[in-house]
Amino acid sequence: MLLWHFKISLTDGYWYLLENKFIKAALVLIAVYLGSQIVYYILEKYVKHLTKKTKTKIDDLILSKISRPISLILLLAGIRFALIPLALPENISYYVFHIISTFIILIVGYIMIGVLKIIIHEWGKKWAAKTTSTADDQLIGLLDRFSYIVVILIFLMILLDSWGIKIGPLLASLGIAGVAVAFALQNTLGNIFGGVSMIVDKSIKVGDDIEIDAQTKGTVIDVGFRSTKIKTRNNELITIPNGKLADSKIVNYVMPDTTIRVVVPFSVAYGSSITEVKDLVMGEILKIKGILKDPEPIVYFKTDLGSRLQGTV
Numbered sequence: 001m002l003l004w005h006f007k008i009s010l011t012d013g014y015w016y017l018l019e020n021k022f023i024k025a026a027l028v029l030i031a032v033y034l035g036s037q038i039v040y041y042i043l044e045k046y047v048k049h050l051t052k053k054t055k056t057k058i059d060d061l062i063l064s065k066i067s068r069p070i071s072l073i074l075l076l077a078g079i080r081f082a083l084i085p086l087a088l089p090e091n092i093s094y095y096v097f098h099i100i101s102t103f104i105i106l107i108v109g110y111i112m113i114g115v116l117k118i119i120i121h122e123w124g125k126k127w128a129a130k131t132t133s134t135a136d137d138q139l140i141g142l143l144d145r146f147s148y149i150v151v152i153l154i155f156l157m158i159l160l161d162s163w164g165i166k167i168g169p170l171l172a173s174l175g176i177a178g179v180a181v182a183f184a185l186q187n188t189l190g191n192i193f194g195g196v197s198m199i200v201d202k203s204i205k206v207g208d209d210i211e212i213d214a215q216t217k218g219t220v221i222d223v224g225f226r227s228t229k230i231k232t233r234n235n236e237l238i239t240i241p242n243g244k245l246a247d248s249k250i251v252n253y254v255m256p257d258t259t260i261r262v263v264v265p266f267s268v269a270y271g272s273s274i275t276e277v278k279d280l281v282m283g284e285i286l287k288i289k290g291i292l293k294d295p296e297p298i299v300y301f302k303t304d305l306g307s308r309l310q311g312t313v
Contacts, residue, residue, distance in 0.1 A: 024085040032078020040071035058122045065114040069107050076104050101162050109155035116147045142196065197246055198223065204245075204252060211251040216240070259292065267308045274301055277311065 044067055051059040080100045088096065124140035204210055204220055210230070211217035218232035228245050230238045253260045268277050278299045285297045301311045 021085040021087065025082045028082040028085070029078060032082065033075060036071040036074040036078065039074060040067055043067040043070070056122075058118060061118045061122070062115055065118065066111050069111050073104055073107055076100050076107075098163055102159060105155060105159050105162060109151060112151050112155070113148060116151065117144060120144050120147060198228075198242065203250060204228070208255070209253040211253070212240070212245070212248050263312060266311050268311065270308050272309065274309070281311070 043063060048060070048063055048067075051063050054060075077100075080097055083093070083096060120140060120143055124143075198204055204223065206220055206223060208220045209218070210220060216230065216232075216238055218230045218236075218238065220228060221231050221237075222229040224242075227239050227241050230240065232238060266281070281299045282297065285291060285299075286293075291297065299311060301309050
């Protein structure tokens with residue numbers, strides 16, 4: 001009889017513990033924490049072992065980026081679930097649940113930005129390795145920044161919506177404001193799109209020798225979003241807005257290849273042997289490193305200046 005009473009008491013105590021809201025919340029929290037650690041262990045121990053067998057590094061980098069954030073998301077979701085049995089007052093639970101949801105949204109956004117950055121960089125490196133141009137590196141940087149801004153805007157709208165903020169009127173307001181901003185930044189946007197068009201068209205790139213007009217010629221040292229920097233032969237730095245540069249006639253001396261034609265005038269005393277002068281000049285020219293043998297340099301005389309002969313190479 002005493003044993004039976006003891007068993008009933010244990011059973012009653014067991015059910016009492018389960019019905020206690022604080023015990024329930026604690027048990028749920030412990031279970032979720034253990035579950036998040038198990039998931040993290042599986043990702044790091046087994047899934048990482050599988051990704052190492054693949055030929056690409058992208059999956060390894062992505063897994064390293066998302067393992068800890070995923071376990072943290074599970075833990076935050078578990079905390080939110082564990083608070084339900086506590087039956088918090090509505091004004092408190094509203095803010096607590098939304099704060100937890102905010103952290104989850106931010107972590108998911110962090111994962112998306114990281115994954116996109118890895119994919120763009122790894123894909124971009126393979127693409128850039130196939131070319132000798134630096135334009136693809138600049139385009140990859142532009143794509144990286146653009147994807148970063150897009151993801152932030154998307155998750156910002158999701159975050160506002162989770163707090164009950166109507167984004168429809170906000171988007172309409174942003175549309176009107178966007179038109180006004182577009183007019184105000186017309187030149188800036190024109191320069192940005194001009195830079196993008198030059199990068200895509202590969203009309204110029206860093207290291208090219210170009211000429212825009214008689215006063216603007218030199219080596220391209222930077223192609224930015226808004227402007228392009230040119231270093232002149234006098235060691236001067238010229239900054240040109242990309243919008244203006246895209247609309248200009250550009251002479252690129254290194255495209256389609258680095259071969260250029262150079263015209264050098266010279267003069268000799270009147271009465272000099274033209275044949276000997278030609279042989280002498282041609283011999284010295286062919287000693288210069290980088291001079292092409294085909295087509296062969298040409299030396300000719302075209303002007304009689306009276307006291308001297310004007311020749312051209």
